[in-house]
Amino acid sequence: MFMARPISDPLKKPSRELLLEAATSLIRMNGYTSTTVDDLCEKAGVSKGTFFHNFSSKEELAVAAANRWSKMTSEFFRSAPYHQKKDPLERVLGYVRFRKEILKGDLADFTCLVGTMIQEVYSTHPEINKACFDSVFQHAENLEADINEARKLYCPKAKWTSKSLALHTQAVLQGSFILAKASGDVRTAAESVDHLENYIELLFKK
């Protein structure tokens, strides 16, 4: 006699994913150290046994959350409309304008998981810091390719490097999140991104 296999609910997310979502949300709001395994289990609605079935430690979960963040943000930006522009400078400016557009909702909705973690872990948790570094610096590399094309086209003799400008955009964004958190006012972040856009326009002035 055949035993029917238990059919898992296709709408129910796996516990691992629920824990990664909980980590992303809680760490963006309260930081890495403040967020306990108990908090993560409660938010994800899973037992502690399930946590340790999926991750050997909070640190391992944080590394996985940073890697998932890299994957998610990379898909999110790759599918954004500004990528369709033919002019590479329009893609660069489109990226910056898009970053401004998505400054919406609660602070924990638009601020950066990995930028937040770096502050807490850089000297104590090298594996988490490495995953955060990869996330920010690989994201910058995607932009660097567009900057490089624009640079060749409009200012091939410029003294600055495409890499340094790509990283500068990330510095402005990360710093603008800190100002928004301090003031509780997203406009402080938006105004800094406006200055970044203005800088890029001045740099490439034709």
Next chain:
Amino acid sequence: MFMARPISDPLKKPSRELLLEAATSLIRMNGYTSTTVDDLCEKAGVSKGTFFHNFSSKEELAVAAANRWSKMTSEFFRSAPYHQKKDPLERVLGYVRFRKEILKGDLADFTCLVGTMIQEVYSTHPEINKACFDSVFQHAENLEADINEARKLYCPKAKWTSKSLALHTQAVLQGSFILAKASGDVRTAAESVDHLENYIELLFKK
């Protein structure tokens, strides 16, 4: 008969100051939440009783450390040589160049106490966040005065506000610290500050 008063060693710092120094050093390295009262007592070389004689909680110490940071940094920048320049634009550029010059030593030596704390406390510790906000935004106000003079002199019709540019300099600095922490390389911070200097030169181009 006169009793000689016990003479305190004028070279020995008071416990309160030792605890504030310990907080500044440990929080810049490991973050606010990671730093325990025990860590602070050990670093300061004082007993737990002495800690609670001076501060009712770690939170109260963090507020005092942020206020001390504001006072210290404000005196430090006020006495910096760039303040002597007559041209307000030279003072603004001098500030940015000075910020680059002092990117030296270990990460915890040049990164920002209050910028680090904001990330961890903005949603959970409003009093610490308020002290950090005051520190960053009052520091920006000092620069805003110079920017405003330079703006009146060189580009009175500019569309940007002096306040937004002053805050933008802080965003770049805070973000550049995050990149330096992630990469362990101070040059990523310095290159971002170079872009900031370049931006200000382009904005005020005579």
